[in-house]
Amino acid sequence: MELTPRERAELQALVYSPDVTATVATRARIVLWHAEGRQKKDIAALAGVSRPTVDLWLGRYATQGIGGLLDLPRGAGREQVPxxxxxxxxxxxxxxxxxxxxxxxxxxxxxxxxxxxxxxxxxxxxxxxxxxxxxGITPYRQGMFTVSKDPEFAVKVAGVVGLYLDPPGGAVVLSIDEKTQIQALDRTQPLLPITCDATEKRTHDYMRHGTTTLAAALNVGTGEVLGECVPVRDGAQFLTFLQKAVAPHGGRTCM
Structure with a gap:
């Protein structure tokens, strides 16, 4: 039996794991010893089991992998519900x-x-x-919704959905979003790096350096991304960004 480095590492982890029984660890040792080229009778003597038991666990590992060495969960019988x-x-x-x-x-x-x-x-x-x-049922969860006050909301929805259902030929699909109020923060002291026995450390307090807004447009067809950071977020700024996003596609329908 030949083991890949990954298989050998998995078996060794099972041998030294504190979460498995000694019996399971012995089964992993049986496979490792067999991979070293030891004879089955010698493996049986080392493990303190019979030769058929060695064959059993080698066969289980060959057909089921490391899962075949684990004990099946025990418990009450399955509940019978009409x-x-x-x-x-x-x-x-x-x-x-x-x-x-x-x-x-x-x-x-x-x-x-x-x-x-x-x-x-x-x-x-x-x-x-x-x-x-x-x-996938979660009756204990709760969602939220809002009602638009725009009297033309239904017409606009129909127009947007219509573009998806029947897009014009050669259309460019842009996915556009924005992230507002991005804080530029800096710690009051330099970070302490990771050491062999400690995690990275940082101070709990920080200094603010203002905020910015990121707007980005993804061309779904090519993967190209256009991004822009601006200090103020308002409708005029967002409209300006939309115009920049569609400008490279001169005359083509952008969705």
Missing amino acids: ARVRARVLALSRTSPPTSTRLSHWSSREMAAFITRTDGVSVSHHYVAKLWRDN
Whole structure:
């Protein structure tokens, strides 16, 4: 058996890891000894195991890699929940809690208790939490939105979306954004560099040197970026930057 430097390093890390049992470390040693060219009977004697055990772990490593040397997790049997209950949990998770619950958001414990109470099927909150993770559901999170006061907002949205749905031929796509209030800070003392036994150190206090605003335009087709820093951010400045961004594309439609 030949090991790559990476495989050898992984096995050696397993041997000396404080997070694994001595049994797992011995399995890693068996593979390392075999890679050194030792005979299986000698490996069995060194490890204090039988010859079939040596064959077992060498075979596991050959087919499954380092994961084959680890112990499988042990615990209670998998919870048996009817498919209809699973579907109901998913459906409820995507809606606000019923008024009768007096809840603003679902938690895994409240959902489990509600299902047990209304469906007569006992489910644990661990089951609900895993179901949420597996399906990317986060009912405990909250988002925000705003309503535009522009009376022509809907028309403008339709125009922008229309460009994406049916772009004119030869159009140039520019992705434009700005970062405002970038602070220019300096520490009151020079940084202390990293040493063999200490991290980099810096003072907690600092000096301000004003702020700036960065505007940038990315040409999605070529990867070219146009950037500009200005001391003041206002509508006129941003319009000026837009004009600079589209100027090199003379006459072509810019999106």
